[in-house]
Amino acid sequence: MSQIKSKQVVMNGETFTINKRGWTVSRVVNYIGDAIIWIIIGVCALSCLIPFIHIFAKSVSEEAAVVANKVFLIPQGFQLEAYRRIFQDASLLRSMYVTVVVTIVFTALGMFLTVCCAYALTRPDFKGGKVCTVLIMFTYYFTAGIIPDYLLMNNLHMLDTWWCLILPLCFAPYNLLILKNNLQGSIPEDLFESARLDGASHFTILRKMVLPLSKPILATVALFYAVGRWNAYSDALYYIQRRTDLRPLQLKLYYLIVAATESLQSDAGSVQVMTNPEVMRAACIIFAAVPIICVYPFIQRYFVQGTMVGAVKG
Amino acid sequence: MGKNNKAPRLPMPGKKGAAYYFRRDWQLYLLVFLPMVHLFIFKYLAYSGLSISFLDYKVAKGYFGSKFVGLDIFKKVFTHRNFLPALRNTLLLNVLDLVFSFPMPIILALLLNEVRVKWFKSVSQTMLYLPHFLSWVVIGAVAYQLFGVNNGIINSLIKSGGGEAIPFLQSDGWWLFTYVAIGVWQTMGWGTIIYLAAITNLNPDLYEAAKVDGANRWQQTLHVTLPGIRSTIVVMLIMQLGKIMGGSFERILALSNAAVPKYSTTIPMLVYDWFRANKFSESTALGLFQSVIGVLLVFVSDKFAKRMGEDGLL
Numbered sequence: 001m002s003q004i005k006s007k008q009v010v011m012n013g014e015t016f017t018i019n020k021r022g023w024t025v026s027r028v029v030n031y032i033g034d035a036i037i038w039i040i041i042g043v044c045a046l047s048c049l050i051p052f053i054h055i056f057a058k059s060v061s062e063e064a065a066v067v068a069n070k071v072f073l074i075p076q077g078f079q080l081e082a083y084r085r086i087f088q089d090a091s092l093l094r095s096m097y098v099t100v101v102v103t104i105v106f107t108a109l110g111m112f113l114t115v116c117c118a119y120a121l122t123r124p125d126f127k128g129g130k131v132c133t134v135l136i137m138f139t140y141y142f143t144a145g146i147i148p149d150y151l152l153m154n155n156l157h158m159l160d161t162w163w164c165l166i167l168p169l170c171f172a173p174y175n176l177l178i179l180k181n182n183l184q185g186s187i188p189e190d191l192f193e194s195a196r197l198d199g200a201s202h203f204t205i206l207r208k209m210v211l212p213l214s215k216p217i218l219a220t221v222a223l224f225y226a227v228g229r230w231n232a233y234s235d236a237l238y239y240i241q242r243r244t245d246l247r248p249l250q251l252k253l254y255y256l257i258v259a260a261t262e263s264l265q266s267d268a269g270s271v272q273v274m275t276n277p278e279v280m281r282a283a284c285i286i287f288a289a290v291p292i293i294c295v296y297p298f299i300q301r302y303f304v305q306g307t308m309v310g311a312v313k314g
Numbered sequence: 315m316g317k318n319n320k321a322p323r324l325p326m327p328g329k330k331g332a333a334y335y336f337r338r339d340w341q342l343y344l345l346v347f348l349p350m351v352h353l354f355i356f357k358y359l360a361y362s363g364l365s366i367s368f369l370d371y372k373v374a375k376g377y378f379g380s381k382f383v384g385l386d387i388f389k390k391v392f393t394h395r396n397f398l399p400a401l402r403n404t405l406l407l408n409v410l411d412l413v414f415s416f417p418m419p420i421i422l423a424l425l426l427n428e429v430r431v432k433w434f435k436s437v438s439q440t441m442l443y444l445p446h447f448l449s450w451v452v453i454g455a456v457a458y459q460l461f462g463v464n465n466g467i468i469n470s471l472i473k474s475g476g477g478e479a480i481p482f483l484q485s486d487g488w489w490l491f492t493y494v495a496i497g498v499w500q501t502m503g504w505g506t507i508i509y510l511a512a513i514t515n516l517n518p519d520l521y522e523a524a525k526v527d528g529a530n531r532w533q534q535t536l537h538v539t540l541p542g543i544r545s546t547i548v549v550m551l552i553m554q555l556g557k558i559m560g561g562s563f564e565r566i567l568a569l570s571n572a573a574v575p576k577y578s579t580t581i582p583m584l585v586y587d588w589f590r591a592n593k594f595s596e597s598t599a600l601g602l603f604q605s606v607i608g609v610l611l612v613f614v615s616d617k618f619a620k621r622m623g624e625d626g627l628l
Contacts (some may be wrong), residue, residue: 026530033531037425038434044422044502045438048445051456054467058459069470117349120342127335132346139357142609145601146563146585147594148363152356171352202341231449234564238589250451257455258568278465285459289452296447297440303447307504308511 052289059083059282066278082283092287094245095252102165102248103229110170110225111218117171118179119206124189133180140173150238160246164239169229175221178309182217183210220306223299230292253288257281367599373592387599394596396584404580404604407566408558410494416554418498419505420547424535426506427513442503454568457496458483483569486576493569493577512546513539549619556615559608 053073058066062077070076086092117136121129144152149168150159158164187210195205211218233250240246247255336343362377367387369380391397422442429435445453460466461482469479482492520538529537563582570578581604588597 030531033428034430037428041422041425041429041434041438045441047499048503049441051460052444055456055459066465069465069467072467113349113352116345120345123339123342126339126342128343128346132350135350135358136353139353141612142605144357144360144364145598145605147589147598147601148360148366150589151363151366151594152360156355167352168356171349171356176349202345206345227447231447232564233449233451234567237567237586250449253455254451254568257458258451258571278459281455282459285452285455288455289448292447292449292452293444296444300440300443300447303443304507307507 052286052293055282055285059279059286061279063279066282082279083287085280086283086287091244092249092252092284095247095249096287098165098246099230099249102162103226105162106166106170106229107222107225109166110172110175111222113171114176114179114221114225115206115211115218118176118183119202119210121176121180122183123192123202136173136176140177146234146238149235153239159239160241160243162246165229165236165246165248169232169235170225172225172228175224178224178306179217179221182309183214186217187213216302216305217309220302220309223302224306227292227299227303249288253284256284364598364602366595367602369595371595371598373594387595388603391596391599391603396579397600399576400579400581400584403577404559404561404582406577407490407493407580408561410490411497411561412554412558414494415498415501415505416551418502420509420543422502423506423509423513423543424539426510427539428531428535439503439506442506444503445500446504450562450564450568453496453500453565457492457569461492483571484573486574489570489574490577493566496569497565508546508550509543512543516542548622552615552619556612557608559604559611 050073054071057073057075058071059082060078060080061071061075062079065071065076117132120126121133123129153159153164153168158167191209192205195209200208231250233248233254236248236251237254240248240251365377366380368382368384369377370383370387371377371380426435426439429438458466460468463469463479463481463484466482468482473479480488482488516539520542521534524534524538559581561580561582563586566578566580566583567586570583581600585597585601585604588594588600
């Protein structure tokens with residue numbers, strides 16, 4: 001909020017000066033400057049959007065037009081065959097299902113651990129809190145590495161299970177830090193003191209006072225967990241080797257398109273096999289990207305907020 | 315919760331035993347219990363796996379059956395023919411990222427700050443943030459769709475303009491270019507957040523004073539805004555320098571392919587290759603080497619930031 005407010009002050013000041021001067025050389029220069037700025041920002045912004053419009057156009061175009069490289073931003077000869085095949089492909093739908101389930105459980109579990117820990121660590125007279133913080137932050141800067149993690153998963157018999165996608169990463173030091181820093185500043189210490197004097201337990205304070213008062217930051221941290229889990233694939237690449245039915249969507253997409261070592265299940269027995277994989281690939285990309293593209297305009301402000309909280313003390 | 319030295323009814327003022335604090339704060343200890351158990355199992359137990367970089371580790375024999383070989387594994391790793399190229403590539407890709415990806419958000423933030431039309435600013439920001447939310451697999455897949463030699467839209471535009479197709483992702487030199495360009499594209503929007511926040515915190519009076527002195531917009535940006543966010547820039551730069559041995563495995567895996575091993579063989583890629591070749595000890599030792607250097611760099615850059623009067627990272 002304060003960002004917009006003080007911006008306006010600056011902006012109003014600027015507008016004011018321009019109006020006072022009237023139609024002068026400096027005003028013309030100003031307009032030219034504005035035009036250049038708009039063009040540069042516009043080009044950068046469009047470069048972030050156009051690739052996805054192009055791929056969407058490809059995914060709904062006739063195969064012949066795609067092969068002939070005729071499709072740019074407008075679909076040529078509308079068809080939904082590629083999407084029909086995606087929704088017939090059991091393995092892709094299964095991957096989507098795995099990703100959704102894992103993301104939900106991961107986020108719920110991660111939030112539970114993070115909230116409990118962050119609240120306890122913000123209590124000023126909690127003996128041992130400092131030690132806990134140091135122990136947690138040490139793991140943030142020094143990670144064991146993927147092979148020790150893999151061996152641990154092996155020893156815990158978690159390889160090729162749901163749990164290897166959920167448990168190892170579900171308590172993230174960085175998210176804890178964000179939540180802790182935010183809780184520390186947002187609620188006055190007097191409130192805690194009086195609640196404690198009134199006989200409230202820490203559980204009650206956490207449930208009835210802290211959680212309702214810090215909804216925005218809770219949403220931020222939950223989204224950090226959810227989007228992080230949704231997008232990650234390197235852990236699954238290591239941990240999910242045999243159980244192909246447990247591949248999350250991003251890993252499936254990696255094997256399908258980037259590594260191109262697999263094709264869709266429906267290719268095997270299908271009569272009308274598409275000769276060129278381009279349309280199918282474009283449709284798969286859209287299939288994998290659409291959930292995020294749909295939600296991100298609504299969640300971006302939480303991310304912006306979280307990034308700024310994290311930057312205060314990273 | 316009174317301070318302990320203000321509680322006269324307790325027999326021993328000053329030092330208290332663990333039992334006292336446990337009785338008083340058992341709820342808090344209960345709250346941190348599960349997070350700490352998680353931390354112990356998934357982070358600290360994983361550290362034990364690092365021991366295999368000193369063992370001639372065989373999966374069948376386990377930690378205790380494998381032979382202790384001292385630093386032999388490290389000698390083997392450091393003299394491996396792929397080690398120096400991987401080290402060079404890791405540094406090269408990160409330095410290129412630093413040179414090209416670092417200034418772009420600053421420039422964009424300064425430009426966005428000059429935009430006075432609200433809707434244009436928020437729409438372009440929303441578009442610029444999009445790549446940050448997508449997984450590297452999706453971005454990699456999009457890159458193959460755009461930059462492909464035969465099917466890529468960029469190359470078909472070049473060809474229709476009478477040019478030669480460019481192997482953006484298939485030849486070593488061009489791959490380096492594409493890798494860095496995609497990095498710039500992915501981070502340019504999101505990176506502006508920190509700088510825009512810093513600009514918002516600048517004192518509006520400074521601009522007024524500059525205007526009274528007759529400074530135009532360009533001069534205001536150069537002499538007020540830029541010096542105002544200098545400390546933020548320095549901190550971000552130092553943080554980036556601390557990450558010069560890091561680098562995202564997911565990014566490089568999503569963008570690399572068999573045709574371009576020259577620059578895409580980085581340390582995380584080598585760790586993955588060796589893992590697939592069942593060379594667990596070598597792989598772990600290499601990962602450990604990277605972690606240790608990475609931690610040292612973070613510490614050095616933190617000291618550096620603090621010496622310059624900044625908050626630092628730790």
